[in-house]
Amino acid sequence: MFGLTISEWLRLRAxxxxxxxxxxxxxxxxxxxxxxxxLFRVPTALVSLVDSDRQWFKSRVGLEAPETPRExxxxxxxxxxxxxxxxxxxxxxxxxxxxxxVTGAPGxxxxxxAPLTSCDGHRIxxxxxxxxxxxxxxxxxxxxxxxxxxxxxMDIAQAxxxxxxxxxxxVGVGLGLQILVLSLLIWAFGSTWVDLLGMxxxxxxxxxALATAGLLAIGLAVLLLVLEKxxxxxxxxxxxxxxxxxxxxxxxxxxxxxxxIAAIDEDITYSRSCLIKSGITEDLDNLPxxxxxxxxxxxxxxxxxxxxxxxxxxxxxxxxxxxxxLRTVVDQTENAAFAILGQLRDIDAHVVRLVDFIRRSDRExxxxxxxxxxxxxxxxxxIDTLQRYLEERLQxxxxxxxxxxxxxxxxxxxxxxxxxxxRILSATNMLALNATIEATRAGEFGHGFxxxxxxxxxxxxxxxxxxxxxHEGISKMRQAxxxxxxxxxxxxxVESERAMLTGLTDQLVGMSDRFHxxxxxxxxxxxxxxxxxxxxxxxxxxxxxxxxxxxIVRQQVDSILAxxxxxxxxxxxxxxxxxxxxxxxxxxxxxxxxxxxxxxVTEVQWRRHEEVMTGTMGRPADxxxxxxxx
Amino acid sequence: MKPIFLVDDSPTILMSMTDIxxxxxxxxxxxxxxxxxxxxxxxxxQPALVITDYHMPGMTGVELIRELRKQxxxxxxxxLVLTTESQQDKRTEAKSAGATGWLVKPVASDQLLQVIKQxxxxxx
Numbered sequence: 001m002f003g004l005t006i007s008e009w010l011r012l013r014a015x016x017x018x019x020x021x022x023x024x025x026x027x028x029x030x031x032x033x034x035x036x037x038x039l040f041r042v043p044t045a046l047v048s049l050v051d052s053d054r055q056w057f058k059s060r061v062g063l064e065a066p067e068t069p070r071e072x073x074x075x076x077x078x079x080x081x082x083x084x085x086x087x088x089x090x091x092x093x094x095x096x097x098x099x100x101x102v103t104g105a106p107g108x109x110x111x112x113x114a115p116l117t118s119c120d121g122h123r124i125x126x127x128x129x130x131x132x133x134x135x136x137x138x139x140x141x142x143x144x145x146x147x148x149x150x151x152x153x154m155d156i157a158q159a160x161x162x163x164x165x166x167x168x169x170x171v172g173v174g175l176g177l178q179i180l181v182l183s184l185l186i187w188a189f190g191s192t193w194v195d196l197l198g199m200x201x202x203x204x205x206x207x208x209a210l211a212t213a214g215l216l217a218i219g220l221a222v223l224l225l226v227l228e229k230x231x232x233x234x235x236x237x238x239x240x241x242x243x244x245x246x247x248x249x250x251x252x253x254x255x256x257x258x259x260x261i262a263a264i265d266e267d268i269t270y271s272r273s274c275l276i277k278s279g280i281t282e283d284l285d286n287l288p289x290x291x292x293x294x295x296x297x298x299x300x301x302x303x304x305x306x307x308x309x310x311x312x313x314x315x316x317x318x319x320x321x322x323x324x325x326l327r328t329v330v331d332q333t334e335n336a337a338f339a340i341l342g343q344l345r346d347i348d349a350h351v352v353r354l355v356d357f358i359r360r361s362d363r364e365x366x367x368x369x370x371x372x373x374x375x376x377x378x379x380x381x382x383i384d385t386l387q388r389y390l391e392e393r394l395q396x397x398x399x400x401x402x403x404x405x406x407x408x409x410x411x412x413x414x415x416x417x418x419x420x421x422x423r424i425l426s427a428t429n430m431l432a433l434n435a436t437i438e439a440t441r442a443g444e445f446g447h448g449f450x451x452x453x454x455x456x457x458x459x460x461x462x463x464x465x466x467x468x469x470x471h472e473g474i475s476k477m478r479q480a481x482x483x484x485x486x487x488x489x490x491x492x493x494v495e496s497e498r499a500m501l502t503g504l505t506d507q508l509v510g511m512s513d514r515f516h517x518x519x520x521x522x523x524x525x526x527x528x529x530x531x532x533x534x535x536x537x538x539x540x541x542x543x544x545x546x547x548x549x550x551x552i553v554r555q556q557v558d559s560i561l562a563x564x565x566x567x568x569x570x571x572x573x574x575x576x577x578x579x580x581x582x583x584x585x586x587x588x589x590x591x592x593x594x595x596x597x598x599x600x601v602t603e604v605q606w607r608r609h610e611e612v613m614t615g616t617m618g619r620p621a622d623x624x625x626x627x628x629x630x
Numbered sequence: 631m632k633p634i635f636l637v638d639d640s641p642t643i644l645m646s647m648t649d650i651x652x653x654x655x656x657x658x659x660x661x662x663x664x665x666x667x668x669x670x671x672x673x674x675x676q677p678a679l680v681i682t683d684y685h686m687p688g689m690t691g692v693e694l695i696r697e698l699r700k701q702x703x704x705x706x707x708x709x710l711v712l713t714t715e716s717q718q719d720k721r722t723e724a725k726s727a728g729a730t731g732w733l734v735k736p737v738a739s740d741q742l743l744q745v746i747k748q749x750x751x752x753x754x
Binding site: 334337338341344345348537538541542544545546547548549550551552554555601602603606626627628629630 | 742
């Protein structure tokens, strides 16, 4: 008898405890089978007990055989379920059509069997009704009736449960012995006892009765307890089947079998609840499928644990890389902050130079504006002087013209004198010619005169030439003077020069005005630039202040790094926990988070924390002033 | 010429504060942590104002204040704590240690200068 399933082993034990197998017929059971045969109008009714390899009939109506092999038993099938097994026509039922009990004697066609269920839930056999003719129906009422009758069979079986009877007998014997012993004791020490009770003021007979009753009750209780414990246990130990329970190649018997069964039972219950919790939907009432499901589940869990362990082994590396990145961020922001500060310094230097230049330019332009007034005044003086000079020159020219007119008049006078001289010279020449002619007629005597006449003529001719030269000279001189003293031309020239000077003056004044305008514009421009320069300086000052962000970032990153360290510690403990044979529970991640909060410095860190995690964690009070003087 | 004494482990803070204060016409002395600051203080430094960080390696700003207050020359020197720390209990701790004021970073430059003018009018 090896390889019994636990449930079967337990079932057999429950059956054998009842001690019904191979016992003589009992009219109480026979009444029930007879009643069933009548009630359901069948030839055969049985109280069938399903043993390990047979079914044995405690009571049978309409059947000769006391037992049949279990393999072909209908009842062995019926005890598999809680409800009655009803086969209306076995010939048409795939499960039983080929059963020898169907194909041969007794030619079963109709079968209805209700399981006999023990008080601890084991189905030890059936109360069944059998017919060799098929039935068309077996109503619910019939089923109920059959179940009730099966219960009646079990009531009888359990009422005569031998250990209980035996215990009752033993308790009765024990009680008799107790009373006997106590009576002897009271008889032997009666007087002493009564004296003692008398000393505490109880009336002797009453006290004696009370004491005896008390002692009796206590003794009885103790005895009952002892009897219950040992006698019942002894009774049961006798009844436990001698079949060894073999589990996983290991034999268990007696108490050890009970312990093993209890452990297995507990394990099965636990496994089932675990599997249900894990959402396993397979049939878990059936042990093989339960174990199969459990194995699958365990393998899946193991695989998951292995992959989880592999996964967590990557976390330290991840933490290292993340930490390194964060530290790089800090370094880079620090470098950037330095660069920004350096550039701000450069900008500041430029701005300072610019502002200096602007202020210097402002001073210079002021000086220029002041100086330009003087130079314009000087220019005006110059122009006035020029105008006066021009007027004087005009006056001089007028004077000159008058003087030249007088000279021309004198020259005109000389012209008439030259005409007179020319006429005289012409007459002299004529005279000399005539004198020569006369001298020639006079001959010798006129010879000297002729010479004189020739000389006179020569002189006259030379004088005529000289006079012509003089005349030409005077004419040229007059022409030149006339040209020079032409009044209209001179006045025009003077006027044009005067206009030119006025234009120059106007231009100078315009230029001066424009220069003033430009200078004022430049000044306001410089003032604006100066203001802008100061504005830039202020902005820059603030920008320098804003570089504090880097320090804030650094401290926030430090917090994150602390968190990463905590995460790493958590991971280490988790990895140890996941390892097969690893001990200890993983670190509490909440504690890690709390450790991180202790590194919080800014209010924004607390705020973010609370946004993500609900509830407060001892955060600082809101709304504290950024600047507080104590 | 009484300088302003800056104590902060952050080089960027030291640099930016120095720039701001120098630009505003102050002279500046610096230390990167509490022990260094104490050494300078014991070496005869007499600032018109101390501005210290709270979280620093080796010694917190408040511990530094306690040490400084033990020195005769620093008994009445105004000391400001310039920090990212926002918790009330730290402020209270600083106040009882003898701090003059508490400034949470980032502080705008003009506000900082205003506070300095208020608590240390003799600083140059």
